[in-house]
Amino acid sequence: MEGIYQIDSARSGIDNMSIDQAMLLQTAEDGIARLRIYSWDKPTVSLGYFQKFEEFQSFNPAEDLSVVRRATGGGAIVHHYDWTYSITLPATEAGAIAHGASPRLYDCVHGAVIGWLGQHQVAAELWSNQPLPGIQQSSAVCNAGGCSFLCFERRHAGDVIVDGFKVMGSAQRRHGHALLQHGSLLLRTSPLATSLLGLSELGFQPEGLLAGFSLQVVDGLRADFGIQFQCYDCSDPIVPIPEETQLKFESKLWTARI
Template sequence: MIAWTKVRHLDDALLLFGPDCRRALVDTWLYLNSGPGQPALNMAWDEALLEEIARIGFPVLRTYSWAQPAATFGYFQKYDDVARFTAVRPLLRRPTGGGLVPHENDWTYSVVIPPGHPWYRTRAADSYQRLHRWLQTAFGLCGVATELVLERDPAGPGECFVGAEPDDLLWHGRKIAGAAQRRNRRGLLIQGSVQPPPAGITRAVWEKALLESLNRVEVKALVPDTDLEACVQRLASERYSRAEYHRKK
């Protein structure tokens, strides 16, 4: 059974309501800070959370970093097409769509939504906008002014952080946040990256701001159970550690 522990309190005003009313007014999310991970494990964690999210029962925000430089590319891209644009290895296929993303010092995160949650039912474009408005609010709490892209700026072939799409996040006119999604019967997975991180704030400060800018949400810490950890290890071993999986298309 998945366990969690409380990591922050609700707004004091909510204490004016009875417990039944509070449950109706407040959403519950789980948070997992995985820290630095090997590239194969990073991808395995995100897909494992998607596989297990219906059982977990609450939306999950996971933040993580990279134990070594790597690059990821969209599930539907061809390895040979992408490999021409980067010398970074390992080069891994993500479980989500999107384009080529280098990883080293970026701030990486995933959002995983169970099928019973209202966010799961939103259109892909609305989901993308909702995500980046959330990030925009978090940056605002850090004193960093950002803006959403209004019109498409054509990118390089298959490269995520070259050019910009509507509702990408800009800082000083440059795209700093992009994300990719995958929705199936098990849930919705969003994988996102912030790069380059704005000067003057730390990753820890930004991660705290992400949690604080969740509206009407009680956040608890996700404590992975043995089933979730076994799923991570299986996906890392059978899929993300195998070169043939990343080259399959």
């Protein structure tokens, strides 16, 4: 399978979400895999697709934080000191199951990240639903209204864990014959979410190692899915953004949709 990847510059939340959605639409059309690794130009909260906007308002009563809504599910992420990635694949190639997720794609990316952390003597593991006091283990509890607002306070099978702390989580969105997976690696604690420990607080300084991290993910996807990636070495977005896509993510109707 053909693929393109880009280590992108820091962009606004609206641009980041618009590009990821454009990648999904484009992959649904042309069947080409796309991987983008990026950051954010200012601290931004990304809400999960089904999260209530009022939860964000409770989290940030001053409403002085930038906020966007993702197309993918899961909890909110404070993008302050993190690396974010998005990947789009044809759903059949991703091994997507009926209606939705591709556990294989989660395992591939998270496995690659665990391998990369291991190269730097960081012992990371996949969360496997062992019960721990005070930790929410499944998004199913969201139904009962007891779900943490922040993604990194939740636990799902397959999350990347270091010393009991979640440092990486991912979420997916199906569209037609394509699948989008978003994920975030927490580099250090943000003053906006002090309950979360990043890799720095856990004894590893990842800054300056983005290229190696990216290559590890590329290699993992190549090995597991046979994707022959070409590097997109350009400052423009990896795909053109349709105007309606940009307008959607700019719209308050989208951000505060529920």
